[in-house]
Amino acid sequence: MKTRRNLLKSSAGIAAGSVFHIGSTAHADSPLEIDSQFDGSIQKVPRWEHTLPFPVPVKPLSTGQIPAAYGGKMVGDVLHKVAPEFYTAPADWNMQNTQYYAMVAKAGEAFILPPSMGLRTPFWGYAMVNSDGTVGQAVSPGPQLRYQIGRPVVVRTTNQLPEEISTHMHGGHWPSHSDGHASFLVIPGASRDYFYPNVLPRRKDGTFDISESPSNIWYHDHAADITASHVARGLAGTAPCFDALELDLIKRNVLPGIPGQSDEDTIYNNPYDTYLALGDKVFHRSGVLWYDNNNNNGYLGNVETINGAAYPRFTVEARKYRFRFLGASTARHRRIRLSDNSRMLRIGNDAWLFPKGQEIQAFGISPGKRVDIVIDFSRYKPGTQVFLENILEQTNERGPEGKLEEIENPTVSGTPEFIHQLMRFDVVAAKPGIPNASVTAKTELRPHEPIAASEVEIRRSFRFERKKGHWAINGQFYDERIANAVPRLGSVEEWTLENSSGGWWHPIHIHLESHQQVRNLTTGARPAYHNSFKQDVTMLGPNSSIVIRMRFRTFLGPFMFHCHNNEHEDVEMMFQFEVAESASARAKPVNRFFA
Amino acid sequence: MMAAANWHRRCLSVLFSCLLSQPGNLTAAGDTGLQNKGLLLMRQEFADSLPDPVLTNHRGERVRFFTDLVKGHAVVINFFYADCERSCPLTNVTIRNLRGDFTASFGRSVRFLSITVNPDQDTPEVLARYAKQHAVESADPDVPDWQFLTGNRDEIRELRWHLGMREKDPAIDNDPSQHAATLIVGNHATGRWAKLNPLVRHSLVREKAQRIIGWTAAQRYADIHAEVSAAGTGQAPPRPVLRIQEGPLPSGGEEPQLPVLGVVSDQLAGVERSGVRVSASSLRGKVTVYGRIYTLCPHGSQAVLAAMKRLTDAFAETGEFHVVAVSPSSPRETPEFFQTFANLAGAKKEDPWWFVTASKDEVNRFTETVLGLEPPRLIPAEERLHPLEEEEHDLRLVLVDQEGRIRGRYEVFHPDPFLSNEAAWQVGADAARLLAAPSPDSVSP
Structure with a gap:
């Protein structure tokens, strides 16, 4: 032994x-x-x-109110257009700071296995379009977009793969059109202008809710029916996001980084x-x-x-x-x-x-x-x-x-x-000149704003189960025309997520905003420390139910929630909720004001 | 017929080239350009490793699964057995509809393969009978081929497992009656495979299958193209306000109300398959769907029954929903006959689904004067598909609310499968609305 x-x-x-x-x-x-x-x-x-590859950070093609980078084509002048919110942004979204990127989903080839094996592996990844219009090499994980709250971003994503894609920016707060909805596709040869306003949701008093400012965003394909094979083939990338609070933590050398470099510029070299x-x-x-x-x-x-x-x-x-x-x-x-x-x-x-x-x-x-x-x-x-x-x-x-x-x-x-x-x-040995970061378990990082029971307007329950060889929620399968839940814009709801599918595990991901775990109905326990704040994937072990609360703010329209075992998601363990002016306790036909 | 289909296809290709000539879109040549080396390699990963057992089809021909059926084709595969009374009849409706959908656009480049999970019983002779029952052979050379296949039990099981149709529990896996209703859709040339659920709205299944089966981007994404083009038109920036979708779909703040088309003022006095006398008035307080069926009808009634089955599955749990299938009685069409007939249609005893028979006059009176359906039309002898089939009936489903008011009539059987599927979906959506709003809204007829 x-x-x-x-x-x-x-x-x-x-x-x-x-x-x-x-x-x-x-x-x-x-x-x-x-x-x-x-x-x-x-x-x-x-x-x-292999030495560990660092995801490659990329610079915007241009910055400003008007894009200089899209070869004379206006934002939205592509087949799948741009989010309607792009045209109606309020003044404090700072549209004059908009950064413009262009990205292409295409095939590539690389050493994923150690180079000594001599086997190059074809994969699907993302490449950036350079300022001269040429397209770079595809990489996987994809090029790293670095976001800052208060600095809107437009990414023109062109699909040069033979299958439809939909890029989900996972962990942020985006318009429905740009969120990577499973049915809002980029079809082969076509483009979509993804608009990432990088704004925080507002509290009831109108101020921005800095507790909701994200750090760790990643993007991956989300096209209905084929998400899993696309993600497995490499369609995923990373996108850290910074706000004043987090940049200040780096500047004060609380979080690891080079003060003066890692907290400056759009690249945040770190x-x-x-x-x-x-x-x-x-x-x-x-x-x-x-x-x-x-x-x-x-x-x-x-x-x-x-x-x-x-x-x-x-x-x-x-x-x-x-x-x-x-x-x-x-x-x-x-x-x-x-x-x-x-x-x-x-x-x-x-x-x-x-x-x-x-x-x-x-x-x-x-x-x-x-x-x-x-x-x-x-x-x-x-x-x-x-x-x-x-x-x-x-x-x-x-x-x-x-x-x-x-x-x-x-x-x-x-x-x-x-x-x-x-x-x-x-x-x-550590390079001299940069002191070790000071963060410890006692350091204050990002404030948390818990959701009280009194704020809850509607309670809903979703059962994740196997049905007739497919994966279902409440016995139903994903239908792009059905809004399975309709929360009111600005409201709070409490959802029970129940896993009743025998020995199977289901990580449940809800788009649009973070959610907060309230209690575990199976064990009766309150959430463990790491689960007691914000998250966007709630893990359901076999035969368990967990109660979560969530706010629905800023953006109208349909958003996904689903099992993040992508294979389960593809055989329809996926629902959508539509944020609307008035709530509905029942499912309704979805109201899509774009496609 | 062939000429017509070709003309249809020509029309489509003209339409597609119009779509494609828009700036920023694919050219047809670009489609093959996308089949890069990486993709070619990746497609070997799955399809080319499929087993290649010898199977026998319903025509008695011996064929190799991969070499003769899959290679170079798009395929829609399902597992079935001839005695199946549960999911197979419904899946067969889906397949029949898909076949119709794809005749003009894909023709025989797509194949439908139904493989038995009970090969010991389903001999080629049984399959030949089954195929005849389902009228799969067509004189039109553009109708996609549909083959029923049997073979060695172990080889079929291995094939099924390879296609991902394996239950973890061996007891369930070995029981033919537990087989999943899944459609496996694949395209050998593009290497794209997926499992589709035939139990969802048909237009969803069709659109998803089309994305896999199509040989050009234009074919595969025709629906999405149309939708995107309709969603916004160029220059005027769309606004992020809630808009009511075109057509009868209600949504958003103020819901448009369903019209009131009449009132079920009168009773239908008939006998249920249980032998009990029932009357329509006892369904007050429930949302009810009425439809006329005709037991000899080979096509229309199948669609009506499939729609009724879906509605029952969707709403039975509410306890506030009922389906009534109305049929004239005859010496043949007794309550006992309807028990079997209802089983075949997938209706369980406890389902809120009546099969009511009454005299032919009574049925005609009720469907015409109360439900507002068209009177039957006499079929000229030379058009009859069956010697006993004398009349053509209005097969629309009638949706009645909790107050007994008629709120819609839905053509769930229509020569255009797209329209019939949309109607089947619509009746479900409207029934859901009525169920969601139990307090009746005050609309005068």
Whole structure:
């Protein structure tokens, strides 16, 4: 039997020279087990060969009231037009600051597997259009858009893929036309002007609600019926958003960054802050991605990737880093820890920073979720190697082993039965001149404005279940013409999300705004610390119900809510709510004032 | 017929080239340009690894699944068995409608493949009978082929699993009667596959299938093009205000009310399939849908029954909804006959769904003077599809509110399947509205 001590010893034995490994490398390249019919897939992949790719930040083509960048074409002068809100923006949306980007969804090819295997993998990704009109290389994760509250953005997205797409900007507060609604498509060869006003919703007194200012946005395809295969093929990217409060935290060196660089300019150059997009894939022996289009239970890969590279290594200075973990898999759940089980500071859930951070040893992350983490590498001697590990076993599409409460437990006791290493950190000495960031569990981050029971106008209940070989909500399937809920603009509703589909797991994502968990009806418990603020994906374990409250502000029109296991979403475990001038307790035909 | 279909197709292609000539849109050539190497590689991932068992179709021909049926084609696949009385009849209606929808646009480039999950019973002879019952053979060479297929039990199971139709629970997986009603739609050339749910609104199924089956972007996205073009017209910036959608769909603040077309003032005295005498007046307080059925009718009544089944499934739980299928009685059409007939239509005993028979005169009086349907038309002998089929009936469904007032008549069977499907959807939406507003609004007839 392997004990932790033995593992430590054996790994120390492998270590060469002054390098000291923390954690096991003994079984590091053993393949992940999956129930799969992918006969002949690649099983063994060399570890720690790739260096961690950073998502590429991009600059706008132009800024100002009138776009100089779209070759003389006005905003909205494309087949799918622009959100009507673009023409009716109030003065305090600062339209004179609008930034214009142009993006193309197209196919590309890259080393996702380690280059020594010599296999380039075709994928679908996004490319930026340059100011001279040429189109760059497609990358996946896509180019990183960096948003600032108070600075509107227009992205002209052109589809050069053979299938329809719809880009969902996940975690922000957008007009219905630009949100990435499953039926508001960009058809092949056509374009849509996505309008991201980057405004905060207003409180009842008319002031902007800074508690709702997002940090960790990501974008991914959301086209009805084919979201899962598109996401698995690579149609996803990252988009951090900043507001004055967060920039001030970087400027004061509370959050990791280079003061004076990371808080300035539209690029926010920050070597100490990156997304870690966690993905899993199956590769055919030719290096081609393998995806079973007819498995609508969930896609599990046997090779783990971070930011589009299989098992990378990352050289870190002995200082604090901010990692915006992103569950970019369509069906895999993970529980992440450091190989020495040391503490991390969790500073946010999904798009939003906590009021104060939480010291943890591990966190659970489902498809669609983001977990904002600060790791302090100053505790390690330069030369140390430490590993990022997934300690949650999942071999089939139903979901992981164990209960949700266990997976989300912030402490790890004993040696986990399952360990799969995802990334190696190589610690080097910190560059002088930049002090270590000061954030601790006591630091005040973003205020939280809880929703009181007295504010609730309507209560609704949604049951996520299996029906006739498909996935249903309240026995119904997604219909683009039915608004399954109609909340009043500016109102608050309380929804019960119930998972009654046997052993299956469903991460439920609601668009438009954050929601707040109120209680767990199954356990009777109040939400754990990390679930007691804002989030946009509520994880439902098997046979559980969770009550949430949510505000519906700023934008009229239909928005999606659905299971973020993208395969379930594609076979119609998806509903839409339509924010309207007056509420309806029942489903109604949806009112689409654009397409 | 063929010439007509070709003309139709020509019209479509002219229409599409008009759409395509708009700036910023695809040219037809660009479509093949998009089939880049990456896509070609990715499409090998699934379709080319499909099993290739030998199957026998209802014509007695031996065919290989992948080589002869899938390769180079678009396919719509479902699993069924001939004795199925649950989802198959409904799925067959969907397939029949899709076949009609795609005759003009795709012709025989798309194939419909119904594979039995009960190959021991469903021999080629049984399938031949089944195919004859469903009148799948057509003289029109543009009607997409529809084959019923049987073969080796294990090979069919393996194929089914490969196509993602596997239940986790082996007991459910092995029970033919538990098979899912799913349609698997694939296009070998583009490598796009998806599972579609035939139980949702038909125009949704059609539009989704079209996106996969189409060979050009213009075909695949014709509906979306039309919708986008209709949603806003160029220069005038649209406004973010709630607008009422065109047509009869109500929405937004002030709901337009459904018209009152008459009152069910009189009773229909008839016998239910349970043998009990029932009367229409006992349905006061419920939203009721009436429809006339004709048990010999091979097509129209199928659509009516399918619509009734969907309505029952959708609203039975409310306890405030009822469906009444009215039919003239005859020595053949007894209550016992209707018990079987209702089972075949998917009606359960406890469903709020009556199958009422009365004398032919009584049925005619009720449907014409009370429900306001057209009187029957005598079918000339040479047009009859069945020797006993003498009359053509008005097969519209009639929606009656809680107060017994007629609020709409819906042509759920129409020669144009698009229109009949829209009507079927509409009656559901209107019934939902009536159920949502139990206090009757004060509209005078």
